[in-house]
Amino acid sequence: MTQNWPLVGRRRELSLIDEALNSPTSQGLMLAGPIGTGRTRLAQEAVSLAKAMGAVTHVVHATSAAATFPFGAVAHLLPPASSSAVDPARLLHETVRHLVSNAGTHRIVLAVDDAHRLDEMSATLIHQLAATRSAFVVVSACTGTLVPEPIFSLWKDQLIARLDVPRLTRDETDELLTAALGGQVDGSTVHQLWKLTLGHPLFLRELVEGGLGSKVLQQSEEIWRWHGPVTASGRLVELIEARMGWLDRSEHMLMEMLSFGGDIGVEVLNHAGAGAQLAALERKGLVVSERLSRRVDVRLAHPLYGEVIRTQTPARRVRDVHRLLADVLAATPARRADDRPRIIGWRLEAGLATDVRSLLEAADRAIEARRYPLAQRLAQSAVERGGEFPALHQLGRALIGLGRYREAELVLAGIPTEDLAENIRAHLAATRATNLYWGLGQHSDAEAVLSDTEQAASQRSTSDEVATIRATFRLHQGDCAGGLAAVERILDRQEAGDGTILQALIARTQALSTMGRTNQAIATAERGLELERHVAHAASPWGHVQLEAGRCGAYAYAGRLGAAEALAHQGYQLSLDQDWEMARSLFATCLGHVNRMRGLLRSAQRWLREAAALETDENLFRPVILANLVMATAGTGDLPAAKAAQSAAERALLHSSRLYEAVAVIARTWVAAAAGETSRAVELALEAAELARSRGQAHFEIIALHDAVRLEEARTVVDALEHAGSVAEGILPPAYVAHGRAAADGDGAALDQVAETFIGIGANLLAAEAAAQAFRAYRAAGQAGKALAAATRARSWVQQCEGANTPALAVLDEPESLTPREAELARLAAAGLTSRAIAERLVISVRTVDNILHGVYTKLGIAGRRELPRSIGLIVSRVR
Ligand SMILES: Nc1ncnc2c1ncn2[C@@H]1O[C@H](COP(=O)(O)OP(=O)(O)OP(=O)(O)O)[C@@H](O)[C@H]1O
Ligand SMILES: [Mg+2]
Numbered sequence: 001m002t003q004n005w006p007l008v009g010r011r012r013e014l015s016l017i018d019e020a021l022n023s024p025t026s027q028g029l030m031l032a033g034p035i036g037t038g039r040t041r042l043a044q045e046a047v048s049l050a051k052a053m054g055a056v057t058h059v060v061h062a063t064s065a066a067a068t069f070p071f072g073a074v075a076h077l078l079p080p081a082s083s084s085a086v087d088p089a090r091l092l093h094e095t096v097r098h099l100v101s102n103a104g105t106h107r108i109v110l111a112v113d114d115a116h117r118l119d120e121m122s123a124t125l126i127h128q129l130a131a132t133r134s135a136f137v138v139v140s141a142c143t144g145t146l147v148p149e150p151i152f153s154l155w156k157d158q159l160i161a162r163l164d165v166p167r168l169t170r171d172e173t174d175e176l177l178t179a180a181l182g183g184q185v186d187g188s189t190v191h192q193l194w195k196l197t198l199g200h201p202l203f204l205r206e207l208v209e210g211g212l213g214s215k216v217l218q219q220s221e222e223i224w225r226w227h228g229p230v231t232a233s234g235r236l237v238e239l240i241e242a243r244m245g246w247l248d249r250s251e252h253m254l255m256e257m258l259s260f261g262g263d264i265g266v267e268v269l270n271h272a273g274a275g276a277q278l279a280a281l282e283r284k285g286l287v288v289s290e291r292l293s294r295r296v297d298v299r300l301a302h303p304l305y306g307e308v309i310r311t312q313t314p315a316r317r318v319r320d321v322h323r324l325l326a327d328v329l330a331a332t333p334a335r336r337a338d339d340r341p342r343i344i345g346w347r348l349e350a351g352l353a354t355d356v357r358s359l360l361e362a363a364d365r366a367i368e369a370r371r372y373p374l375a376q377r378l379a380q381s382a383v384e385r386g387g388e389f390p391a392l393h394q395l396g397r398a399l400i401g402l403g404r405y406r407e408a409e410l411v412l413a414g415i416p417t418e419d420l421a422e423n424i425r426a427h428l429a430a431t432r433a434t435n436l437y438w439g440l441g442q443h444s445d446a447e448a449v450l451s452d453t454e455q456a457a458s459q460r461s462t463s464d465e466v467a468t469i470r471a472t473f474r475l476h477q478g479d480c481a482g483g484l485a486a487v488e489r490i491l492d493r494q495e496a497g498d499g500t501i502l503q504a505l506i507a508r509t510q511a512l513s514t515m516g517r518t519n520q521a522i523a524t525a526e527r528g529l530e531l532e533r534h535v536a537h538a539a540s541p542w543g544h545v546q547l548e549a550g551r552c553g554a555y556a557y558a559g560r561l562g563a564a565e566a567l568a569h570q571g572y573q574l575s576l577d578q579d580w581e582m583a584r585s586l587f588a589t590c591l592g593h594v595n596r597m598r599g600l601l602r603s604a605q606r607w608l609r610e611a612a613a614l615e616t617d618e619n620l621f622r623p624v625i626l627a628n629l630v631m632a633t634a635g636t637g638d639l640p641a642a643k644a645a646q647s648a649a650e651r652a653l654l655h656s657s658r659l660y661e662a663v664a665v666i667a668r669t670w671v672a673a674a675a676g677e678t679s680r681a682v683e684l685a686l687e688a689a690e691l692a693r694s695r696g697q698a699h700f701e702i703i704a705l706h707d708a709v710r711l712e713e714a715r716t717v718v719d720a721l722e723h724a725g726s727v728a729e730g731i732l733p734p735a736y737v738a739h740g741r742a743a744a745d746g747d748g749a750a751l752d753q754v755a756e757t758f759i760g761i762g763a764n765l766l767a768a769e770a771a772a773q774a775f776r777a778y779r780a781a782g783q784a785g786k787a788l789a790a791a792t793r794a795r796s797w798v799q800q801c802e803g804a805n806t807p808a809l810a811v812l813d814e815p816e817s818l819t820p821r822e823a824e825l826a827r828l829a830a831a832g833l834t835s836r837a838i839a840e841r842l843v844i845s846v847r848t849v850d851n852i853l854h855g856v857y858t859k860l861g862i863a864g865r866r867e868l869p870r871s872i873g874l875i876v877s878r879v880r
Contacts, residue, residue: 005205006179009172010042016163017046017138021053021109027130028137030115030155033165035243036202039140042165043111046138050109055136056102057109060126062117073112073122092125100134108135116145123148130159144285167199176201177224180208181217186225187610188584189217191576196230196303203304206236223613232307240308244286250277253324256313258287258299259306261325261346265336266296272328295336323350341365345374348381356387363394370578372401389415393428400431403581405439405618422457426465427499429453433469437476441618441655446473464496465503472507475514476620478658480696484511498535502528502543509550514659516698516728518558525551545571545583552590556597557699558730561762565594585614589625596632599765599801604632612648622652624660627667634670635765637805646671662692662700669707673807681807682713689720698724706736710769710808714743732761739770748777752790759797768797769808776811784861785870825849826856830868 013031020026029046031039047057058077066072070088078091079098099108112118112126127150129135137160141147154160168176173194177185197203210233211217217226232240247255254277258264266289269278278298281287288301300306313321326346329339341362347354359382366375376398382391392415399408412432417425429449437446450466457463468490475483490496490504505528512521528547535543548571555564568590575583592607608629615622626649634642646667653664665688672681685708692700705721708714718740725737735757742750751774758767771794778787791812798804798812828838835853839846857864 005176005201007041007045008176008179009168010038010045013042013163013165014045014049017042018049020161021046021050021055021136026136026161027133028135028139028154028160030151030160030162031138031140031165032143032162033140034143034200036200036239037165037167038201039142039165040113041201043113043138043140047109047111050107050136053107055107055109057111058099060110060112060118060122062112062114062122064117066122067117067119070119070121071125072119073117074125077125088121092121092128095125096128096132096134099129109138110135111138111140112151113140115139115141115151116147118148118151120148120150123150126151127154130154168194168201168204169199170194173197173199173204176204177208180205181219181224183219184223184606184609186223186613187572187588188576188579188581189224189226189230192226192230192579196307198302202239203236206233206239209233210236221613222609225613230307232304232311236304237308237311240302240304244305244308245284250274251281253321254278254281255286255300255305255309256317256321257325257328259309259313260318260321260349261342263290263297263299264325264329265332266298268329268332269298271332319350322346323352326350326352338365345378348378354381354385356382356385356391359385360387360390360394363391363398367394367397367401370401370580372398376402389420389424393431396431396435400435400439401580403439405435408435409440423465426453426457426463430465430469437473438620439618441620443473443477464490464493465500468500468503468507472503472510475507475511476659478661478695478697480511480514483507484515487511498531502531502535505531506543506546506550509547509554513550513554513557514697514699516557516702516724516733518554518699519729521554522551522558525554542582545575545580545586549586549590552587553593556590556594557732559732559735559761559763560730561594561597564590568594581614585611585619585621585625588614589621589628592625592628592632596628596635598762599768599797599804601632601635601765601804602802605629608632617652618655619652620656620659623649623656624663626652627660627663630667631670634667634674635806636803637674639671639674642671642674658695662688662695662697662704665691666700666704666707669704669711673711678711678807682708682711682716685711685713686717689717689724693720693724698727702728702733702736706739709736709740709743710766710806712743712773712808714740718744731757732763735761735766739766742770743773746777746780748774748781748783748786748790751777755790755793755797764797765801765804765806768794768801768804769806771797772809772811782861784859788860822852822856822859825852826860826868829853829865 017029020029031042033039047059050057060073060077062073066075071078071091074095077095077099079094108129110126110129115123115126118126126137126139130137131154137154139151139154139160141151155162170190174185174190177190177193193204193207197207207230208217211226211230213233216228217224219225244255254269254274266278269275278287282289286301286305287298289296289298323346326343329343329346340358344354344358344362345366348359359378363375363378363382366372366378376395379387379391379395379398383395392411396408396412396415399405399411409432412428412435415428417428420428429452433446433449436442436449447470450470454463454466457466467486471483471486471490474486487504487507490500491508496504505524509521509525509528512518512524525547528543529551532543532547548567552564552567552571555561555567568587571587572584572591575581575587588607588611592604592611595601595604595607608625611625612622612629615625626645630642630645630649633645649664649667653661665684669681669684669688672678672684685704689701689704689708692698692704701724702721705717705724708717709721721740722737725733735754738750738757739754742754751770755767755770755774758764758770771790775787775790775794778784778790794809794812798809825838825842828841829835833841835846835849839849842849853865856868860867862868
């Protein structure tokens with residue numbers, strides 16, 4: 001499979017190669033790059049390019065074995081019956097002549113792979129060929145190695161130019177993996193592979209083959225995903241080992257420390273007396289020092305070095321290295337803030353005695369830094385050493401961070417609470433109830449935990465914390481107004497703690513957004529983010545993400561798609577860097593939603609599939625992820641795929657809160673629409689609107705009513721839409737309302753204007769639908785020219801919508817609009833060509849031309865050819 005990886009990226013490099021091949025002054029190129037960067041492949045592409053240009057091509061593969069005798073690498077190019085016993089100078093001369101005469105009038109292009117391995121005579125031949133302008137040479141060489149002098153001088157004397165082959169970018173890596181595996185690849189898998197390979201295709205190929213072989217790289221729910229940590233396989237290990245070369249004991253030890261310890265301050269290594277080894281390894285290109293503001297850190301030059309060393313180190317040695325790391329860092333006088341938790345972590349790995357207090361302190365920091373696997377190990381050890389409540393609580397939190405909700409519940413439920421202070425008990429209850437509700441979808445159990453705590457509570461602060469969680473639940477049960485009122489009561493009180501206020505602000509953001517009050521939602525989220533900066537992360541581990549996602553949702557609802565997308569991208573990137581699935585799923589959902597609103601239906605599907613694959617059926621957000629996926633899929637008219645997503649959505653809905661019930665009904669609307677059951681679709685849209693209205697979810701109500709407008713049912717819903725729209729904030733709701741009114745009135749000009757508004761917002765699909773409706777309104781009013789212009793615009797917008805195919809667009813395929821043939825003829829006639837001239841150009845009869853043009857006049861409602869330029873001009877000028 002990997003033999004045939006399609007070429008990805010390299011557009012710049014190929015165009016430079018192409019330019020050089022076509023340049024009369026250029027005699028070649030040197031492709032330079034580190035191991036595995038894709039030099040050989042690029043040289044092959046250069047050869048194909050040269051062949052296509054009619055050149056005679058030769059390929060030379062330099063190897064260490066061939067380099068052991070003169071002319072070894074180019075043996076196949078020597079004239080027949082030649083012998084190395086002859087004078088080498090003569091052989092050189094004869095070979096050049098032989099190649100040139102065989103090529104005749106064609107240009108010779110010679111690709112030389114791994115020029116650093118050429119023997120001197122082969123290198124001299126290549127030099128001769130280029131220097132005498134007998135051949136164009138493409139020479140690949142590994143950076144950091146010595147190339148033979150004749151090749152070096154080609155470049156030094158500027159006979160050939162040097163082209164550095166860059167690593168693949170993250171997006172190119174994604175593209176390559178998608179093509180190689182034949183399907184969408186999970187974002188974190190791409191990210192991890194890219195980080196580990198630094199975009200070197202050779203390493204990528206080895207990792208992928210290893211992953212497929214050991215079945216850790218698997219496809220499920222249409223997404224390829226690497227399960228567990230990414231590890232190097234046998235062949236890759238060999239490759240990397242060869243690159244690292246021989247290391248003496250102390251150099252190897254330093255490599256081990258960096259492999260297990262991560263980046264280490266240069267002062268630590270100097271203090272430990274490893275300065276000389278550091279310098280030696282830097283010279284070999286195996287480690288690098290990097291200045292970060294006031295400090296200098298040392299790290300491995302390639303992450304795969306660490307990977308290989310880790311896989312090869314026996315368990316006992318691993319402990320020794322950790323002990324060494326802990327000792328060395330502890331002995332360094334100048335200490336950094338995060339040294340202590342690092343030392344504790346390393347002591348733990350070394351199997352050394354560690355006291356509970358230190359473990360807990362380190363676990364706390366690890367949770368702050370969202371390093372949940374480390375936090376879990378630290379907390380687990382604290383528990384094993386008799387850490388009791390705080391240790392168990394931290395273990396529970398670390399497990400939640402890892403997405404191991406069920407284990408977290410077992411740990412949290414087992415904590416004896418009798419001796420705990422009341423506020424601590426309340427905090428524990430809040431953690432547990434939140435996990436039960438969000439992680440496990442066990443709503444009544446979550447409520448029960450809160451009630452028990454509330455009954456035992458005597459302090460106001462306890463009931464505040466519990467009341468906030470409860471208000472959030474209430475909101476998610478679909479009682480927006482009730483949830484919001486409860487939250488406002490808490491926010492009005494001065495005494496509530498910061499953690500509680502933060503939770504309340506998160507809930508308020510969500511409630512206001514759903515109610516369509518997006519300006520206030522955004523302001524609330526911003527207030528929360530400001531507060532969040534001062535609150536310990538451990539008090540609200542999800543706070544930041546929830547607020548950012550809430551802000552993103554509000555921007556999108558309001559119609560500020562660019563702002564929403566920027567926030568979602570930022571959040572997604574953060575989630576990748578921190579390998580934080582819960583956040584990734586949330587932001588991938590945001591990106592899916594925004595892309596769908598933009599009409600980018602396939603991109604939306606990709607994001608939403610990625611999000612869905614990260615969530616279990618119990619997760620509260622799964623129904624809304626799948627509902628969006630259903631809508632994006634149904635929007636392309638792909639009924640089977642939409643139905644499949646729909647049944648998954650219905651399954652997930654069984655476990656979910658009722659917050660998104662209306663959205664699920666909207667999703668059903670679009671499946672019915674894709675099935676051509678338009679009246680059923682309208683019924684469902686009205687049902688969704690009613691459901692949302694009864695729950696005070698004005699935003700969902702507006703969306704559902706507007707969907708009815710999109711399904712040509714504007715007259716029925718326009719009053720309700722105007723009413724619901726009057727409370728909503730932002731630029732999008734007024735556009736929905738205007739759309740409803742214009743469609744209900746059948747007012748072409750107003751629909752045109754709505755389409756413009758949608759385009760301004762970036763909602764291309766809605767714009768295309770409104771323009772299609774304008775087309776129909778104009779046509780009904782007999783304004784054929786305007787109708788045609790509207791249809792043309794609608795079509796051009798649909799083209800940007802990645803396969804959109806919704807009922808409102810169907811009108812564009814009706815025969816009253818100009819067919820491509822008619823449009824072509826009309827344009828020619830408008831440009832002044834006679835029927836005969838058109839007939840000659842299109843190789844049809846004059847009579848056919850006249851017949852077609854007659855049809856065009858009828859459709860446009862014009863009298864004849866003289867009016868054509870105006871109508872056509874109108875069409876052309878309105879096309880974007
Ligand atoms: N741009 C690319 N698109 C797709 N596949 C690529 C690309 N570049 C390289 N590959 C593939 O990655 C693998 C390794 O590339 P290649 O052999 O060209 O690397 P190299 O730099 O020559 O490695 P070495 O340092 O070992 O000589 C090959 O299977 C190659 O086809
Ligand atoms: Mg190569």
